[in-house]
Amino acid sequence: MLSLKTPPQSLCLLRLSAIGDITHVLPVLHTLQHHWPQTAITWIIGKTEAALVNDSPGVEFIVFDKSQGLAAYRQLRRKLKGRRFDILLHMQVSFRASLCSLAVRAPIRLGFDRARAKNMQWLFTNAQIAAKARQHVLDGFLEFPKALGLKEAVMKWDLPISPEADDFAASLLAGPEQFLAVNPCSSNRRRNFRNWSIEAYAAVIDHAARRHGLRTVLTGAPSDEEREYAAAIAETVEQPVLNLVGRTNLKQLAAVLSRCRATIAPDTGPAHIASAVGTPVIGLYATSNPERTGPYRWLQTTVNRYPEAVYREFGRTPSDLPWGKRVRNPHAMELITVAEVTAQLDRIMTVLANHDQSLR
Numbered sequence: 001m002l003s004l005k006t007p008p009q010s011l012c013l014l015r016l017s018a019i020g021d022i023t024h025v026l027p028v029l030h031t032l033q034h035h036w037p038q039t040a041i042t043w044i045i046g047k048t049e050a051a052l053v054n055d056s057p058g059v060e061f062i063v064f065d066k067s068q069g070l071a072a073y074r075q076l077r078r079k080l081k082g083r084r085f086d087i088l089l090h091m092q093v094s095f096r097a098s099l100c101s102l103a104v105r106a107p108i109r110l111g112f113d114r115a116r117a118k119n120m121q122w123l124f125t126n127a128q129i130a131a132k133a134r135q136h137v138l139d140g141f142l143e144f145p146k147a148l149g150l151k152e153a154v155m156k157w158d159l160p161i162s163p164e165a166d167d168f169a170a171s172l173l174a175g176p177e178q179f180l181a182v183n184p185c186s187s188n189r190r191r192n193f194r195n196w197s198i199e200a201y202a203a204v205i206d207h208a209a210r211r212h213g214l215r216t217v218l219t220g221a222p223s224d225e226e227r228e229y230a231a232a233i234a235e236t237v238e239q240p241v242l243n244l245v246g247r248t249n250l251k252q253l254a255a256v257l258s259r260c261r262a263t264i265a266p267d268t269g270p271a272h273i274a275s276a277v278g279t280p281v282i283g284l285y286a287t288s289n290p291e292r293t294g295p296y297r298w299l300q301t302t303v304n305r306y307p308e309a310v311y312r313e314f315g316r317t318p319s320d321l322p323w324g325k326r327v328r329n330p331h332a333m334e335l336i337t338v339a340e341v342t343a344q345l346d347r348i349m350t351v352l353a354n355h356d357q358s359l360r
Contacts, residue, residue: 001130001146001147001148001149002108002110002127002147002148002149003149004148004149007035007036007038007039008036008039008085008086008087009038009039009040009086010039010040010041010042010084010085010086010087011032011036011039011040011041011042011085011086011087011088011089012041012042012043012044012085012087012088012089012104012106013025013028013029013032013041013042013043013044013089013091014043014044014088014089014090014091014092014097014100014101014104015043015044015045015089015091015092015097016044016045016046016049016064016066016092016094016096016097016100017046017048017049017092018049018187018269019048019049019052019250019269019270019272019273020137020268020269020271020272020273020293021092021137022045022049022052022053023052023157023159023269023272023273023275023276024137024138024141024272024296025043025091025141026053026056026156026157026158026159026276027138027141027142027153027154027155027156027157028089028091028141028142028144028145029041029043029056029059030154030156030157030158031142031145031150031152031153031154032145032150033058033154034154035145035150035152036150040060041058041059041060042059042060042061042062042085043059043060043061043062044062044064044076044100044104045061045062045063045064046063046064046065046066047063047064047065047066047067048250050063051249051250051251052159052250052251052254052273053159053160055160055162056158056160057160062076062079062080064076064100066096073099073100073103076100076103077103080103080104080105083105084105084106085104085105085106086106086107086108087106087108087110087148088101088104088106088108088109088110088125089110089144090109090110090111090112090121090124090125091111091141091144092121093112093116093117093118093119093121094119095119095120097121098119098120098121098123098124101124101125102124108126108127109124109125109126109127110125110127110128110129110144110147110148111124111125111127111128111129112125112128112129112140113128113129113130113131113132114128114131115131115133116131116140127147128147129143129144129146129147130143130146130147133323134291134292134323135292136291136292136293136294136296137292137293138296157275157276157277157278159254159273159276159277161251161254161255161258161277162251162255164251165249165251165252165254165255166255166258168248168252168255168256169252169255169256169258169259170259172217172242172244172256173217173242173256173259173260177213177215178212178213178214178215178261179214179215179216179217179242179259179260179261180205180208180212180214180215180216180217180260180261180262180263180264180345181216181217181219181256181257181260181262181263181264181265181270181274181279182201182204182205182216182217182218182219182233182241182263182264182265183218183219183220183263183264183265183266183268183270183271184196184198184201184218184220184226184229184230184233184265184266185220185221185225185226185229185266185268186266186267186268187221187268187269188223188225188226191328192287193287193327193328193329193330193332193333194266194267194268194284194287194288194333195229195266195333196266196284196333196336197333197334198229198232198233198236199236200336200338200341201233201264202233202236202237203338203342204264204338204341204342204345205233205237205239205241206237206238206239207338207342207345208342208345209238209239210239211342211346211349212261212345212346212349214261214349215239215240215241215242216237216239216241216242217241217242217244217256217260218230218233218234218241218242218243218244218245219244219245219248219253219256219257219270220244220245220246220270221245221246222245222246222247223246226245226246227245227246229245230243230245231243244256250273253270253273254273254276254277257270257273257274257277257279258277258278258279260274260279261279261280261348261349261352262279262280262281262282262345262348262349263279263280263281263282264281264282264284264341264345265281265282265283265284266283266284266285266333267283267284267285267287267288267290267293267294271283271295272295272296274295275295275296275297275298280298280301280348280352281295281297281298281301281302282298282301282302282303282341282344282345282348283295283298283299283301283302283303283304284302284303284333284336284341285302285303285304285305285306286305286306286308286309286327286332286333286335286336287306287309287326287327287328287329287332287333288306288324288326288327289306289318289323289324289325290302290304290306291318292323292324293324301344301347301348302344303336303340303341303344305332305335305336306318306327308335309327309329309332309335310325310327312329312332312335313327313328313329313332
């Protein structure tokens with residue numbers, strides 16, 4: 001643990017991406033602001049990710065646009081020229097982030113412990129967080145304020161939703177209807193295999209309508225794959241859905257999710273956005289470990305078939321494998337059954353109904 005006699009005057013937080021991880025940084029940010037209200041905080045963040053959190057109060061955001069290539073690094077250096085911070089929190093283990101860190105002048109450069117400092121991040125830091133094995137990503141992030149002596153974490157997200165975004169969501173999700181959000185796809189990456197089947201989603205959507213009177217909102221990014229997936233789901237279901245795939249920016253997505261009774265999604269950023277705005281999440285996990293990357297506040301409602309997928313793929317248990325080991329099998333998500341997902345939805349709706357009744 002670092003010994004700080006007084007709170008720092010300035011602190012630079014470096015975390016560029018991705019969407020889910022950006023939501024995991026919010027409790028770190030609130031912990032810092034709670035304990036050190038006078039400390040000036042600067043956050044170096046990716047362009048896409050900034051759109052989600054850049055109106056967080058009390059923070060200066062410096063946007064790094066990776067699409068600009070080398071020009072982005074030159075621009076970052078110009079923005080930080082002549083500036084000095086008391087502390088750098090280097091919270092990303094990518095070469096891109098480490099190159100960005102070279103533009104930050106700070107006597108304390110806190111990074112991950114050696115085991116987690118992938119891509120030689122340890123070369124760009126001079127202090128490390130405590131070595132903890134098999135932590136959730138968010139818990140790993142909270143080791144940063146702990147290393148600075150801030151032992152009491154503030155488990156608060158407070159993801160800002162602008163009035164404009166809320167008006168957008170209200171115009172679409174108006175009236176007496178209640179909504180279920182389904183974000184069917186994860187990001188399109190090579191050998192990702194996180195998406196559940198179209199037929200399974202359709203079965204759950206129809207169950208939500210019949211059993212709970214929920215209308216489903218489909219959410220997602222504007223990629224061809226996600227648009228086609230959503231269109232196929234809309235054609236398969238018996239009940240009409242509201243298809244917003246590719247029709248929202250991140251703020252509008254957060255607003256939409258905040259107005260839903262629950263969200264169903266695989267391991268993807270919108271699941272964490274839903275969690276950050278307080279909406280119950282049913283995570284669908286088989287190819288990745290929810291104990292590491294699941295929706296932090298809703299692990300109890302996550303359908304976890306990762307242990308079985310690991311055993312089928314490797315003949316071992318998750319505890320026998322490196323933390324975060326992925327299952328690269330296109331059939332792994334088939335282990336998740338419709339009955340498991342509807343059972344979790346029924347559970348959530350019962351709890352919400354009881355809560356609503358208690359408020360009357």
